Amino acid sequence: MTDTAEKPLMDKEEFDSYIVEKYPDIFRDRRADKTKTLMCWGFDIQAGWYTLVDELCQDLDAIQKATGIEIIAVQVKEKFGRLCFYISINYHNEDTDFSDSWYRIIYARIEKAGQKSGMTCEKCGETWTATLRRGSWLHTLCDEHAEGRPAFDKEEATGCEMS
Numbered sequence: 001m002t003d004t005a006e007k008p009l010m011d012k013e014e015f016d017s018y019i020v021e022k023y024p025d026i027f028r029d030r031r032a033d034k035t036k037t038l039m040c041w042g043f044d045i046q047a048g049w050y051t052l053v054d055e056l057c058q059d060l061d062a063i064q065k066a067t068g069i070e071i072i073a074v075q076v077k078e079k080f081g082r083l084c085f086y087i088s089i090n091y092h093n094e095d096t097d098f099s100d101s102w103y104r105i106i107y108a109r110i111e112k113a114g115q116k117s118g119m120t121c122e123k124c125g126e127t128w129t130a131t132l133r134r135g136s137w138l139h140t141l142c143d144e145h146a147e148g149r150p151a152f153d154k155e156e157a158t159g160c161e162m163s
Contacts, residue, residue: 009047009124016042019050023057025064026073037074038086044077048125049117052083056113060087060106067102068092081138081152083117085110121145 010018020027029037045053053076060071070090077084089106121130121142130142133149141149 010050011047012043015047015050019043019054019057022054023061026057026060026071029072029074037072039073039075044075045083046078046122048121048123049078049083051125052113052117052120053085056085056109059109063102063106063109069102069106071106078117078122078139081118081122081132081140082114085113 016030020030027039030039030042032040034040043053063069064071068091070088070092072088072090073085074088075084075086087106087110089103118132118140119130120127120140121144122140123145124142126142126144128142129144130140132152133139133141133146134152135149138152139149141147
């Protein structure tokens with residue numbers, strides 16, 4: 001089991017306060033109007049992914065501080081059993097050389113968190129048996145939290161082999 005599964009997980013409100021306080025620049029629009037951001041609705045993920053979001057934000061915050069690039073969360077949610085972390089990027093520092101490589105680095109780090117979420121139980125953070133499960137929605141769940149939902153078979157769903 002992962003560290004997350006072995007200790008009590010925060011509830012949604014505790015996580016919201018914790019992550020917004022820890023990364024105020026990334027979540028500066030958390031309480032902004034819905035015409036400006038979808039962060040006004042909060043974090044649409046379960047406790048098992050809180051650590052993934054924290055680790056991602058730690059990396060994004062370091063990039064932000066090292067480069068002067070503003071990385072602002074626009075929406076954080078689960079979609080098709082994966083973490084989706086949408087951002088807005090602004091660059092204002094004329095003293096630092098900036099190139100598209102920073103965009104690639106930032107989005108590669110977000111993609112890495114998304115990939116990791118596909119192997120991490122949304123409810124508890126367990127990574128040994130977590131897999132995409134079918135139901136009315138697709139979710140990444142461990143055996144304990146699957147509640148009888150079968151694993152999602154990509155080949156069966158599409159009728160073709162997936163590589």
